[in-house]
Amino acid sequence: DGGITQSPKYLFRKEGQNVTLSCEQNLNHDAMYWYRQDPGQGLRLIYYSQIVNDFQKGDIAEGYSVSREKKESFPLTVTSAQKNPTAFYLCASSISGLKSEQYFGPGTRLTVT
Amino acid sequence: GENVEQHPSTLSVQEGDSAVIKCTYSDSASNYFPWYKQELGKRPQLIIDIRSNVGEKKDQRIAVTLNKTAKHFSLHITETQPEDSAVYFCAASKGGGSQGNLIFGKGTKLSVKP
Numbered sequence: 001d002g003g004i005t006q007s008p009k010y011l012f013r014k015e016g017q018n019v020t021l022s023c024e025q026n027l028n029h030d031a032m033y034w035y036r037q038d039p040g041q042g043l044r045l046i047y048y049s050q051i052v053n054d055f056q057k058g059d060i061a062e063g064y065s066v067s068r069e070k071k072e073s074f075p076l077t078v079t080s081a082q083k084n085p086t087a088f089y090l091c092a093s094s095i096s097g098l099k100s101e102q103y104f105g106p107g108t109r110l111t112v113t
Numbered sequence: 114g115e116n117v118e119q120h121p122s123t124l125s126v127q128e129g130d131s132a133v134i135k136c137t138y139s140d141s142a143s144n145y146f147p148w149y150k151q152e153l154g155k156r157p158q159l160i161i162d163i164r165s166n167v168g169e170k171k172d173q174r175i176a177v178t179l180n181k182t183a184k185h186f187s188l189h190i191t192e193t194q195p196e197d198s199a200v201y202f203c204a205a206s207k208g209g210g211s212q213g214n215l216i217f218g219k220g221t222k223l224s225v226k227p
Contacts, residue, residue, distance in 0.1 A: 033214075040122070042202060042219035043157070058214070090156065101147065102215060104156040 003027040006091050006105035013085075013112050021076045021108045023091035029103075030096035032074035036060060037088040037107075046089075049074055050096055078110065085112045115140040117205050119218025126193050127226050134221045136203035137185040143205040146179060146186045147215070152199045160201075161188070193225045 004025040013019045023032065031050050035043040045058030049068040063082025068074055074093075078085045088109050092102040116139040126132050136146075147162035163170045163177045163186065170177050174193075179186040190197055200222050204215040 040219060042119075043215075043217040045214060048214060101159055101162065104149075104158070106156050 004091065004093055004103055004105040006089075006108050008108060009106065011108055011110045013110070015112055016080045017112075018077055018079050019085075019110065019112075021078070021089055021091075021110070023074045023076065023105055024072055025074075025093045025103075025105075026072060027093055027103065028071070029093035030071070031094045032068070033092040033094075033102065034058075034064070034066065034074070034076045035090045035092065037090055043090065046076065078112075085110060115143060115205055115207075115216040117203060117216050117218045119203050119221060121221060122219065123222045123224070125224045125226065128193060128195060130193055132190045132193050132197070132223055132225075134188045134201055134203070134223070135185060136187070136205075136218050137183075138205040138216075139184065140205070140207065141181075141184060142207050145206045146177070147204050148175075148177060148188050149202045149204065150199045151202065151220075157202060190223075193223075195225050195227050198223055198225045 007022045033048045034046040037043050044060050046064050047058050047066040049055035052071050055066050055068050065077045088107050090107045091105040094102045119136045144165035148160050149157035150160045151157040161172050161175050161177050163179050174191050176189045200220045202220045203218040206215045
């Protein structure tokens with residue numbers, strides 16, 4: 001559980017402001033992922049990265065941006081272009097290759113008013 | 114692309130009874146099927162997974178079955194306990210690399226009544 005961390009746990013922002021969510025892992029995993037969780041919607045993939053300095057859009061990337069400058073870190077920026085940013089955001093990591101088991105962070109609940 | 118359907122969305126059982134959650138997937142190339150348990154306000158945690166080269170896997174009170182022909186897989190929890198109450202998610206993927214992205218079902222909220 002302690003191998004992947006997210007901060008902060010709760011985040012409040014005013015509409016129109018960009019906000020960056022932190023995700024760090026010390027599991028030496030190559031792949032990292034960002035999901036958004038809304039009630040009754042399951043987990044939806046925002047962005048993923050299989051290797052440092054490379055990332056790909058997921059199913060709902062509009063209004064979000066990411067970077068992967070270090071293997072351990074995969075921050076997510078929720079921009080003002082995201083029309084409905086209030087949600088629970090989960091970061092995950094996995095060993096790349098054939099093994100797909102993903103380990104999740106504790107999540108950040110973002111509220112935008 | 115892959116689509117995963119999960120049923121039921123809510124499930125209520127009496128303590129000691131069994132619970133079954135079912136998922137269907139659309140992409141016959143999918144070969145990895147994990148189940149995650151998420152307690153209220155906490156992170157999803159892997160509880161069991163199965164790969165397409167086996168039909169059933171058990172771990173104490175939980176088991177997963179896979180029917181590749183019908184493209185569905187199920188989670189079975191026996192002798193349910195109140196601490197089994199949580200939201201359960203199934204997922205499917207085709208394996209590693211970019212194909213390793215998990216496609217999740219929408220979840221089943223299981224309530225175990227004492």
